Amino acid sequence: MEPIYNFSAGPASLPKAVMQQAQKEFLDWNGLGTSVMEISHRSKPFLKVAADAEQDLRDLLSIPDNYKVLFCQGGARAQFAAIPMNLLGEATTADYIDGGYWAASAVDEAQKYCQPNVIKAMTEIDGKTAIIPASDWPISEQAAYVHFCPNETIDGIEINDLPNTDKPIVADMSSTILSREIDVSKYGVIYAGAQKNIGPAGLCIVIVRDDLLDLACNELPSILNYKVLFEKESMFNTPPTYAWYLSGLVFKWLKANGGVAAMEKVNREKAALLYQCIDESDFYRNNVHANNRSLMNVPFQLAKPELDGLFLEQAEARGLQALKGHRAVGGMRASIYNAMPLEGVQALVDFMKEFEAENK
Amino acid sequence: MEPIYNFSAGPASLPKAVMQQAQKEFLDWNGLGTSVMEISHRSKPFLKVAADAEQDLRDLLSIPDNYKVLFCQGGARAQFAAIPMNLLGEATTADYIDGGYWAASAVDEAQKYCQPNVIKAMTEIDGKTAIIPASDWPISEQAAYVHFCPNETIDGIEINDLPNTDKPIVADMSSTILSREIDVSKYGVIYAGAQKNIGPAGLCIVIVRDDLLDLACNELPSILNYKVLFEKESMFNTPPTYAWYLSGLVFKWLKANGGVAAMEKVNREKAALLYQCIDESDFYRNNVHANNRSLMNVPFQLAKPELDGLFLEQAEARGLQALKGHRAVGGMRASIYNAMPLEGVQALVDFMKEFEAENK
Incomplete structure (x- = not known):
């Protein structure tokens, strides 16, 4: 039989070696005689899974110490609400760079919480879809943050430069994270649904600069509150332990492969x-x-x-x-x-x- | 080696037969040569998984046609916010029967959205912890709904009767669902984190009467909005497909076992x-x-x-x-x-x- 190559946009294929290991230890993980998905998230063996995954991700992305790493439930769409609810503070607007389907979807959700300043970034060059250079984006003065999506999964568009601003830059990296080197220190918040480059669907990783943890609005559900999630070590709620474990295996695979x-x-x-x-x-x-x-x-x-x-x-x-x-x-x-x-x-x-x- | 019996409160053990099947088809599901967690949630094979799981759950609980079944991300704590945000409408209060740790945690979250009327249900009889009979609970007139938790996982307390009210009854059934027969038609909303009697952590099932879908507040994040989830067939966001699949296997196991x-x-x-x-x-x-x-x-x-x-x-x-x-x-x-x-x-x-x- 020929090898299978799965080009799914997400949930996407996971590294073969990771899947083989997960299958092997599916019924008997770590010598416990039970699956890793059947143990308490507060048990010592799982706490080590959780801590290792965070540390490996920190190593892979060289995440500075003043950034918190949160393992959240749900995908990027939960963050479309969480971002304004966590970050607006007293502000009533934020800049949203519109470079495709997902950037526009983030705007739709943000409209519940503020008046987003939408900056149309798509243009045409030589009859091809292109992105206006970041230096030409009309960033506003009043914005609490600048949101953009560096890779548009549906449109196949990539934005290679960063907004020119001293406001916190918020990036939906669902389909870019871990695919290339980035300088985390240039961002206020990076978030990524797991189901492309991290692990299975049902997990979202949020990397947030620690000075942004105190701006949440009162109506923010606790499970989306970055400060609560940080203080509870991403275990305010029972976390999606199996997705967390698989993501940890992917991080170890990435480290082992350069x-x-x-x-x-x-x-x-x-x-x-x-x-x-x-x-x-x-x-x-x-x-x-x-x-x-x-x-x-x-x-x-x-x-x-x-x-x-x-x-x-x-x-x-x-x-x-x-x-x-x-x-x-x-x-x-x-x-x-x-x-x-x-x-x-x-x-x-x-x-x-x-x-x-x-x-x- | 003696058999392993895992008494974890959650994430809890899953039926052995289910885990064995899942392991067997982990790398090659449904003859696709790939895992069920690596395919699109919108692919035909996964849509069948999703539809089967819903139908099997409907069969198991005899869910009436005027109830929607939602497969949500996150656990019960997400619902602690979703319940008031979806159901309060113009009301400013709801009744919360306090019978233990989780009932009280639901109150904590509800306080962001209303002034919950907390009805202390715990008492002592013959030196033992007991629950005051439902007929003695002082249900209020203004409440939008009456919330209770029929089984308290931490305290080991069970409430066997239902609030005496014509208001919608909302029940956190995380640790009771599927463990006994219930009459769904007596409830407005039933919700349950999966990680006890359903499947792995990271999924929450919500069963909601369809006349309650139009009361959501404006600030409700879309991923928690029952109407949005219903209209998008629980795929507004990429759902936690592997948890959904495993839950579906559990439902089939339940049906096969009486x-x-x-x-x-x-x-x-x-x-x-x-x-x-x-x-x-x-x-x-x-x-x-x-x-x-x-x-x-x-x-x-x-x-x-x-x-x-x-x-x-x-x-x-x-x-x-x-x-x-x-x-x-x-x-x-x-x-x-x-x-x-x-x-x-x-x-x-x-x-x-x-x-x-x-x-x-």
Whole structure:
């Protein structure tokens, strides 16, 4: 049987070695004769899982000591409410850079709590979708913070520069975290739903600078309150222990495989290989400008959309899974997070070339 | 090796057969060559998992058609905020029956959103902790709803009657759901964190009567909004798919094993066996009145608390795990949810008798 390569945008595939280890110890973890998901979150063995995961993440991202790491329930959409409720303080507005579907979704939720100042960042260059340079974003004076989403999973757009501001920068890194090196100290809050580069769905990691913990509004549910979560060591509520454990295994796998720098190198190779295949052909196209193409999510369309079904069917038969594009965009999308090996992208490119030759 | 019996209060043990199936298909689910946790929540195979889980739960609890079933992220504590934010409407108060630790925790959170009318339900009868009969609870006129927690996991207290009211009754059934037959039509909202009788931590099931979907306050985060969750089929956010899948397996296991009526029968046998062992001895004691003893969580103390450590050590050596009582109560606690077989309780009782004989 050919190897399976799963290009799902999320919940996404996890590193094979992690999944194999998790399966092996599924019924008998740590010699306990029971699963890690069946023990108390306050038991010593689980507390070590929790602490190790935090420390490994701190090591991987070089998180400064004045940043708290929170393991929250839910995904990024919970944070779309948590961000304004935690950070607005007395302010009544915040800047939201709109660079795609998810950035816009964050605005929708923020409107319940403030009047977001929406900064349209999308433009067109040479007929391709592009992002206006950050130096041209009209950042407001009154904003409590500046929110942006550096990688748009659906649109396949990446923002490579940072807002030019001394306000706290808040970044939805659901599909970028751990895929490349970042300087955490430049951010006020980084948050990421786990189900792309971290672990299974149902967990969200929040990295928050400690001077931002005292601004929460009274109506903020405690389970979304950064200060409460910090003080209770992310165990105010029974946490999603199995997702936390699996994420910890992913962090250890990342460290054993060269960390974020090594991932970034392979991720750039993977993306270059796939975009090159698209660009060399008239049969496939990607409509994002080279400056803003996502390293993680590569949407592409067939010049003959009537072949979409056949493409997906034949890809599936070759073990190339979940390539169907998001319903908002159509066509195809290959999500190539950390867990996708270079061989997977090579297999996809080989198939794409064969399919083109047969159907041109 | 002796079998392991895990008495954890939650995250709690799951049915062995479920865990074995999950392990077997961990890397290759449904013939896909990938894990169920690595596929899109919107893929056909996962949508079937989701729909089956809902239907099986509806069958198990005979949930009427005018009730919605929501698969939410987080545990009961998220609902402590969601309940008032979803249900208060124009009202400024709700009745909260205080029968233990969790009922009181719900009050703490509700105070952010209203002035809860706290009805102290705990009393003493013959020197034992007991619950005042529901007919004597001073239900208020202005309350939007009446909240109670029929089983207190920490205190080991059970409330067996329902508030006498025509207001919506809201019940935190985290540790009671599926353990016995209930009449859903008597409730406005039933909610339950999964990690006791349903599945792994990180999921909360909400069963809500459909006339209560239009009362949400403006500040309610969308991920806690019952109407949004219903309209989006519990997929407003990427749901915790693996927890949903495992819960679905538990529901199928319950159906295959006689459903809730069969569980209730065994649960009553298990509890009777354990309380009998405690009551026949001066060496162990449980301080809850017989009327209000929990079927699910049995706290007990040793007459010689200096033996607590030895008791736990020897129990552990016999494969009887996680018997240490909650730090708020001390002593021991045996949580005997659906997944705990009668043999597990028998093994515990055998050990308790031996330990007593050796240390009396």
